[in-house]
Amino acid sequence: MSKNINTASARAFEPEFVEKLKDIFEQRILFNQVLGLKIDQLGAEEVTGHIDMRRELIGHFAHQRLHGGVISATLDAMGGLAVMAAIGARHLDEPPAQRLLRFSKLGTIDLRVDYLRPGIGERFGMRAQVMRLGSRVASTRMEFLDADGKLLSTGAAAYIVS
Amino acid sequence: MSKNINTASARAFEPEFVEKLKDIFEQRILFNQVLGLKIDQLGAEEVTGHIDMRRELIGHFAHQRLHGGVISATLDAMGGLAVMAAIGARHLDEPPAQRLLRFSKLGTIDLRVDYLRPGIGERFGMRAQVMRLGSRVASTRMEFLDADGKLLSTGAAAYIVS
Amino acid sequence: MSKNINTASARAFEPEFVEKLKDIFEQRILFNQVLGLKIDQLGAEEVTGHIDMRRELIGHFAHQRLHGGVISATLDAMGGLAVMAAIGARHLDEPPAQRLLRFSKLGTIDLRVDYLRPGIGERFGMRAQVMRLGSRVASTRMEFLDADGKLLSTGAAAYIVS
Amino acid sequence: MSKNINTASARAFEPEFVEKLKDIFEQRILFNQVLGLKIDQLGAEEVTGHIDMRRELIGHFAHQRLHGGVISATLDAMGGLAVMAAIGARHLDEPPAQRLLRFSKLGTIDLRVDYLRPGIGERFGMRAQVMRLGSRVASTRMEFLDADGKLLSTGAAAYIVS
Numbered sequence: 001m002s003k004n005i006n007t008a009s010a011r012a013f014e015p016e017f018v019e020k021l022k023d024i025f026e027q028r029i030l031f032n033q034v035l036g037l038k039i040d041q042l043g044a045e046e047v048t049g050h051i052d053m054r055r056e057l058i059g060h061f062a063h064q065r066l067h068g069g070v071i072s073a074t075l076d077a078m079g080g081l082a083v084m085a086a087i088g089a090r091h092l093d094e095p096p097a098q099r100l101l102r103f104s105k106l107g108t109i110d111l112r113v114d115y116l117r118p119g120i121g122e123r124f125g126m127r128a129q130v131m132r133l134g135s136r137v138a139s140t141r142m143e144f145l146d147a148d149g150k151l152l153s154t155g156a157a158a159y160i161v162s
Numbered sequence: 163m164s165k166n167i168n169t170a171s172a173r174a175f176e177p178e179f180v181e182k183l184k185d186i187f188e189q190r191i192l193f194n195q196v197l198g199l200k201i202d203q204l205g206a207e208e209v210t211g212h213i214d215m216r217r218e219l220i221g222h223f224a225h226q227r228l229h230g231g232v233i234s235a236t237l238d239a240m241g242g243l244a245v246m247a248a249i250g251a252r253h254l255d256e257p258p259a260q261r262l263l264r265f266s267k268l269g270t271i272d273l274r275v276d277y278l279r280p281g282i283g284e285r286f287g288m289r290a291q292v293m294r295l296g297s298r299v300a301s302t303r304m305e306f307l308d309a310d311g312k313l314l315s316t317g318a319a320a321y322i323v324s
Numbered sequence: 325m326s327k328n329i330n331t332a333s334a335r336a337f338e339p340e341f342v343e344k345l346k347d348i349f350e351q352r353i354l355f356n357q358v359l360g361l362k363i364d365q366l367g368a369e370e371v372t373g374h375i376d377m378r379r380e381l382i383g384h385f386a387h388q389r390l391h392g393g394v395i396s397a398t399l400d401a402m403g404g405l406a407v408m409a410a411i412g413a414r415h416l417d418e419p420p421a422q423r424l425l426r427f428s429k430l431g432t433i434d435l436r437v438d439y440l441r442p443g444i445g446e447r448f449g450m451r452a453q454v455m456r457l458g459s460r461v462a463s464t465r466m467e468f469l470d471a472d473g474k475l476l477s478t479g480a481a482a483y484i485v486s
Numbered sequence: 487m488s489k490n491i492n493t494a495s496a497r498a499f500e501p502e503f504v505e506k507l508k509d510i511f512e513q514r515i516l517f518n519q520v521l522g523l524k525i526d527q528l529g530a531e532e533v534t535g536h537i538d539m540r541r542e543l544i545g546h547f548a549h550q551r552l553h554g555g556v557i558s559a560t561l562d563a564m565g566g567l568a569v570m571a572a573i574g575a576r577h578l579d580e581p582p583a584q585r586l587l588r589f590s591k592l593g594t595i596d597l598r599v600d601y602l603r604p605g606i607g608e609r610f611g612m613r614a615q616v617m618r619l620g621s622r623v624a625s626t627r628m629e630f631l632d633a634d635g636k637l638l639s640t641g642a643a644a645y646i647v648s
Contacts, residue, residue: 031229067193069235116618132602278456294440355553391517397555
């Protein structure tokens with residue numbers, strides 16, 4: 001599928017911005033801690049992350065499958081992170097702390113998740129991409145993959161950004 | 163909005179069926195335990211439940227708001243429960259244990275959640291309704307409410323029922 | 325399902341506003357003419373309309389069924405109309421012509437349609453309701469019914485309003 | 487974004503199959519004629535098509551924009567076509583006429599469309615991909631592009647296949 005986004009970021013994020021964004025995302029958003037969400041890469045056009053399978057995340061007692069809600073929750077979170085990275089890249093002139101304040105204004109408008117294959121495995125990867133960043137609304141696409149890169153679920157979401 | 167569903171169940175579920183379904187839903191689906199999901203009513207056309215606010219469910223550190231993923235996860239789970247109740251009502255001739263086996267065949271095809279208002283409060287209620295139960299696919303609508311019955315989020319989902 | 329919206333409009337729309345909105349919606353949005361979309365009721369909290377079956381709207385040559393795209397197109401249009409009516413009701417202090425200008429700023433962010441039953445019949449009704457009207461985003465729910473009021477499809481959409 | 491699908495079709499479709507599928511899709515599904523839908527490529531993993539702008543397809547009188555319903559209708563149709571091609575590729579052992587009968591059993595379960603940018607231009611392209619083809623349900627992703635390949639809308643849909 002086409003991308004319509006320049007994948008080469010003009011400039012990389014400062015370590016301070018990355019560190020603080022990781023702290024907010026992985027620690028201070030408490031439910032992300034429950035999910036075990038970890039950021040892997042933080043680019044202006046794509047962010048990636050992962051979660052590890054744990055007993056608490058099981059949705060189907062008989063099959064040791066990941067709960068669908070774990071998938072929808074991580075895809076929503078990753079879509080929001082992608083929007084935050086895109087906003088961060090657009091405002092590189094602002095000091096990191098000021099840029100991060102924009103995170104608290106971000107809200108999910110709506111979310112769609114397509115469950116393609118059961119979530120079985122030890123580790124799962126997520127990828128999110130901003131399809132369009134407007135002044136008021138951002139649209140994203142997300143993917144949930146197993147450790148071999150096989151696509152398990154896809155998602156789409158809209159976020160309010162101002 | 164219209165309902166197009168006869169809200170009077172022909173017959174109530176047996177206590178054994180209700181008890182076992184509650185055990186599966188509230189205990190054995192481990193992530194539902196993390197969410198704190200509790201079933202309130204189990205009808206052939208509508209199911210209701212609730213969750214209590216807890217620190218781990220916070221999504222927005224600054225505002226003490228529920229994480230959007232908690233909402234999507236509970237709405238997905240409640241939609242599935244509504245389908246299970248509708249299937250259970252259709253097969254009242256089967257022994258409860260056999261009917262419950264059908265639960266393990268249920269899978270979410272896709273889910274949409276619309277986030278209308280921030281999830282702030284001590285307790286939240288959920289409601290799910292089966293819009294159509296086919297031989298292979300079921301469609302549901304769900305609502306996420308605050309303690310005063312104010313609508314915070316709505317959802318729609320499709321399930322494979324085989 | 326709950327409504328959380330006061331269904332009694334404070335005041336009715338002026339005939340001039342209704343007439344001009346009908347003209348825009350039924351005539352000047354040319355594809356709505358192709359669909360044969362007609363407004364039946366225009367309230368601040370709910371709008372209703374209908375379309376008549378025509379040969380060009382067929383999607384399934386073998387079964388004389390309505391094309392799914394006719395359903396998605398009418399539900400999108402009706403959701404937008406519901407938002408327009410809600411905005412119109414919020415700005416009753418403005419002259420009708422000025423209020424109608426707001427229509428040209430309305431845009432669909434995203435749309436979901438659930439196809440429950442095949443679209444067979446001579447006439448179909450639509451209903452749309454604004455679930456939340458914010459300063460930037462509005463969310464709606466829509467229904468597509470047959471002549472007997474049987475629910476054939478449901479929809480949900482988000483619109484940008486400013 | 488990842489594809490997880492082998493893009494090299496094992497074998498091409500017979501001219502008879504392609505011709506008849508085009509006839510059904512472009513002519514016999516009457517509303518597709520209204521939309522002016524044309525198939526460009528028909529592969530087991532991806533199908534492409536286009537429509538030309540016409541006055542009747544306008545949704546916004548002031549801006550000469552394509553009606554959102556034209557986009558949702560074409561994306562739904564293209565997703566269904568992609569599923570049909572995927573089914574056709576899976577049953578290459580069947581005579582073309584028999585394979586085409588499977589088309590009449592296909593139904594859309596639900597559809598999501600994200601409107602990213604206004605539909606302005608003389609010609610628009612569409613692309614649809616099957617993300618998963620199961621024995622009962624297929625999931626697709628679709629794209630709606632302008633003549634320069636710029637992404638205007640994205641979609642996702644689920645179809646019942648048996």
